[in-house]
Amino acid sequence: MISFLSYLGRSILFLLIEWLLIARLEPGPGWAPILYPMFFFSLPVQFSAAPRMLLGFSFGLILDLGLGTGGLHAAATTAMAFVQPFILRYFLSVDERENNLKPSPKSLGWLRYLWMAFWLLLVHQFFFQLYSLFTLGAPGLLLFRWLGNTFLSLLLIGLVQGLFYKKKA
Amino acid sequence: MKNLFLILRKLRLLWVFLLLHGISLVFVVRHFRYHQSVLFETTSPLTKQWWTWIKEMEHFFFLTEENELLNRELTRLRRQVLQQQIQSESLCWSSDTSLSVPYKWLPARLIHLTLNQSQNRFTIDRGSLQGLRADMGVIGPGGVVGVITQVSPHLSTGLTLMNEGQGLLLSVRLKSSGEFGNLVWDGKSSCCARIEGLATHVKVQPGDTVETSGLSSIFPRGLPVGYVTKKRTDQDVEAGHAYIRFASRFSALDHVLVLDYTYQAEQDSLEKPTAP
Structure with missing residues (x-):
């Protein structure tokens, strides 16, 4: 119960940060770094895939309602939640998975954590940018925005992790 | 599974x-x-x-439904054409408009047809309950089909033009010259027949229309029966023959119209030979 309330509180916090802070950053047209995937990275490894997707979908949809982005975040977050178990299986050892590890720079180490975050953000941003542009007629622009936003979001997540969790540790 | x-x-x-x-x-x-x-x-x-x-x-x-509608429309148009034809030929002198067209067309559907017998017959889905009786003419989309010979309350059967012998003797005429003859089917082909009794001086060209002569109480004048298929040889001229292709495509028949001549009984009784 406590764990559930803790996750609920963190999800609300991430939503508020996204709505009130990150969405107002606007570094330029087409640039939209995101922070909330960090919440999904930190979910326990044994968190089932289907609830993970449902959580991603509802989180994304609530975010979309606040930001007026239709269902862009919902689609991208659902896709990211779908591939997350496969990526975690690749990055984590059997022991780590059996111990229900919560991925963080502290538990995985910075390199492994950022590497895992990179692949998940890559999936998220691919669908986000693809559905934003909604065309295959501009592959250059899609590639640029996809990779650019992935690195920007990764930088943002790294910074936040560095600022807060490091001190905690 | x-x-x-x-x-x-x-x-x-x-x-x-x-x-x-x-x-x-x-x-x-x-x-x-x-x-x-x-x-x-x-x-x-x-x-x-x-x-x-x-x-x-x-x-x-919805083709069936459309066919029904087209058939009804065809009936209406045929009636109109016939009315104009009768009026133009001044066949009807009656001032009573209800009697101005002495023919009625009743739509029916073919439910059985033979094509490879010496006497080919058809059956339609209308009978005496719908007002049908023997000796009524039947026509299809192309032209004359045959004559009803027997009726039951719900069905009727009759002879088609493809009839060997004396089963159905149809009086026809050439549209171009107005010359009369009789239609004879030799039983060889379901598409073709012969006209007999043409005068030797009559000129017949391939493509000429052969139509009903109107000399019976079954069909009015001018309904297409067939088209001349070939030029007559000297032998044909001598014999008074001409060869035609039926106007009706018997193998593709579905909807037909039954012709009801209002004065048929009156005409038949009048033409009946009286004892001296």
Whole structure:
């Protein structure tokens, strides 16, 4: 119960940060770094895939309602939640998975954590940018925005992790 | 089947993902006008093709109904044509407009037809309850089909023009010259017949229309019976023969019209030989 309330509180916090802070950053047209995937990275490894997707979908949809982005975040977050178990299986050892590890720079180490975050953000941003542009007629622009936003979001997540969790540790 | 369920169960995560992703995409498209227009532009040729298929299928399934409507329309138009024909030929002198057209056309549907007998017969789905009786003429979309010989309350049967012997002797005339003759079927082909009794001086050209002569109480004058197929040889001229192709395509018959001559009984009784 406590764990559930803790996750609920963190999800609300991430939503508020996204709505009130990150969405107002606007570094330029087409640039939209995101922070909330960090919440999904930190979910326990044994968190089932289907609830993970449902959580991603509802989180994304609530975010979309606040930001007026239709269902862009919902689609991208659902896709990211779908591939997350496969990526975690690749990055984590059997022991780590059996111990229900919560991925963080502290538990995985910075390199492994950022590497895992990179692949998940890559999936998220691919669908986000693809559905934003909604065309295959501009592959250059899609590639640029996809990779650019992935690195920007990764930088943002790294910074936040560095600022807060490091001190905690 | 069991394996299929197992595969579907194994892929349940994929189904959940596709469902949630699909719902999200619907939200995206419904939210942005640009997405709607892109989707419309991309899918409009497919949508058009899809609706064309649907329409074609609808047309196919409603063909029976359309045929019925066309048949009714054909009946109405034939009646109109006949009325004009009678009026122009001043055949009807009656001032009573209800009697101005002495013929009625009743639509019917062919339910049985033979094509390879020496006396070919047809059966239609109308009988005495609908006012049909023996000696009524039957025509199809192309022209004359035959004559009703027997009726039951719900069905009627008759002889087609493809009749060897004296089963049905039809008096015809050449439209171009107005010369009379009799139609004779030799039993060889379901498409062709012969006219007999033509005068030797009559000129017959391939393509000439052969129509009913109007010399009986069954058919009025001018209904197409067939078309001359070939030039007459000297032998044919000598014998008074001409060869024709039937105007009706018997093998493709479906809807027909039954001709009811109002004064048939009156004419028959009048023409009946009286004892001296």
